[in-house]
Amino acid sequence: MRVGVVSFRTVHHRRSETTERIQTLAELLCDDGHDVHVFCARWWPDDRDVAAEEGITYHGLAPDRDSGRSFLLRLPVAIRKLGPDVVHVGANPPKQVGAASLGTKLSRTPLVLEWDGSIGDGAETDYKRALRAADAVITPSQLVRTWARERGADGDDVTVIPDPIDVDRIRAVDPGEPAEVVYARQLDDGANLESVMLALAELRDRDWTATVIGDGPRREDYESMAGDLRIADRVDFVGEADRDERIASYRAAHVFAQTAEYCPFPTELAWALACGCVGVVEYHVDSAGHELVEGRERGFRTTSESELADAIIEAGELESLDFDDSFAEFDRENVRRQYIECYERVQDQRGLFG
Structure with missing residues (x-):
């Protein structure tokens, strides 16, 4: 054609x-x-x-x-x-x-x-x-x-x-360093990473690590916020990462947190879910993130930081996977x-x- x-x-x-x-x-x-x-x-x-x-x-x-x-x-x-x-x-x-x-x-x-x-x-x-x-x-x-x-x-x-997404590419990349929670997006005014940080701060007494992938004008603000919340030693800001590096992070993580206020399609969430992550999505009227987790056992929709923290705890009880073939429809x-x-x-x- x-x-x-x-x-x-x-x-x-x-x-x-x-x-x-x-x-x-x-x-x-x-x-x-x-x-x-x-x-x-x-x-x-x-x-x-x-x-x-x-x-x-x-x-x-x-x-x-x-x-x-x-x-x-x-x-x-x-x-x-x-x-x-x-x-x-x-x-x-x-x-x-x-x-x-x-x-x-x-x-x-x-x-x-x-x-x-x-x-x-x-x-x-x-x-x-x-x-x-x-x-x-x-x-x-x-x-x-x-x-x-x-x-x-x-x-x-x-x-x-x-x-x-590319299912064959996911299968070809080995999992990277483990983390309980991963977040990936450009760190700008619409990132809303503070929701994840505040939720993680509520879980300060639990054993977890988090990876933040992405760079942008708000990165320093978020790094300072992690320090103020006394969780800086457990949140790793890795900056920009190519696709294979992201796949490795997703395959090694247990939860992917999607909290952006504006998101016509949550591309990174789709990759992460196919890599076996449990999706925890904060609902926003201008975000389609919830569309990928509604009706799925390995997905949670939240509306506040406290609900987000509860969902991360509940997600931790689900089986750890490094691949989910139910997302082959996005291949x-x-x-x-x-x-x-x-x-x-x-x-x-x-x-x-x-």
């Missing part, structure tokens, strides 16, 4: 939840032998219009990421010229969706929109217009699906497809299959009504 992917900015310009999800999509399709073409602003140093990397073809429709107008003007013609079987467009920036929609109308090609819930460049009305322009909308969680419906997307057209192959099924569905619909 030839797939046109529209993303003005890519991970080569700046890494964000939006660009990383689009990159993951392109890699999933490419690894399965599909012909993937990404329409973007040029990120390579010379003046070539086309560049290829790891099997993905990039079409630089603008000389840089400051040339948005040029990109929008050239996109419809580029889509028509490529003749893809389906066009997959990111919702950020939202105005690229309108240009992509025009291109798909010219080439009678279905349009699938990817939205991770973030509001970036553009007004609220631009996102509402974008969500209504696509034949199908893909979101990473039920939470973001609800946000899409609130902005006018037809609920029947919105499909939830999570961020993928790369299954996630890729969901994307292909969505493409085939909109192609069939376009064939009937196009």
Whole structure:
């Protein structure tokens, strides 16, 4: 299948939840032998219009990421010229969706929109217009699906497809240094690591260690907080860690604590649960963390630090695992299959009504 992917900015310009999800999509399709073409602003140093990397073809429709107008003007013609079987467009920036929609109308090609819930460049009305322009909308969680419906997307057209994990990679990495509790996220204003710290402080008289993975502007504040709570000697701030290092930590830990206030999809929690961790999630209205633990024996949903502390104690009574095959549904192959099924569905619909 030839797939046109529209993303003005890519991970080569700046890494964000939006660009990383689009990159993951392109890699999933490419690894399965599909012909993937990404329409973007040029990120390579010379003046070539086309560049290829790891099997993905990039079409630089603008000389840089400051040339948005040029990109929008050239996109419809580029889509028509490529003749893809389906066009997959990111919702950020939202105005690229309108240009992509025009291109798909010219080439009678279905349009699938990817939205991770973030509001970036553009007004609220631009996102509402974008969500209504696509034949199908893909979101990473039920939470973001609800946000899409609130902005006018037809609920029947919105499909939830999570961020993928790699089961084979988990199996290939040995467990690392043991810890009772692990937390992983960028340590910024939305991290809400203080909930974990206060819960652990309530358990000061028990035997435990904790690992905090991630870096950011709040790291020093959290390290100072650990000292003030008299738990600094048991909380190890390890900073940034690559995927294999994270897997090793998760396979060796007993509990993964998810407390972020904003989380469209809890990617690290999915990896940790597949690595055998018990999930302890603090509920927040703008977080989808609870979606992965509701209805699962090895999962707890909490609403306060005291409940979080109680859940950590209760989780300690569950069997220690370093792999949980019930999360194979999140494996790369299954996630890729969901994307292909969505493409085939909109192609069939376009064939009937196009």
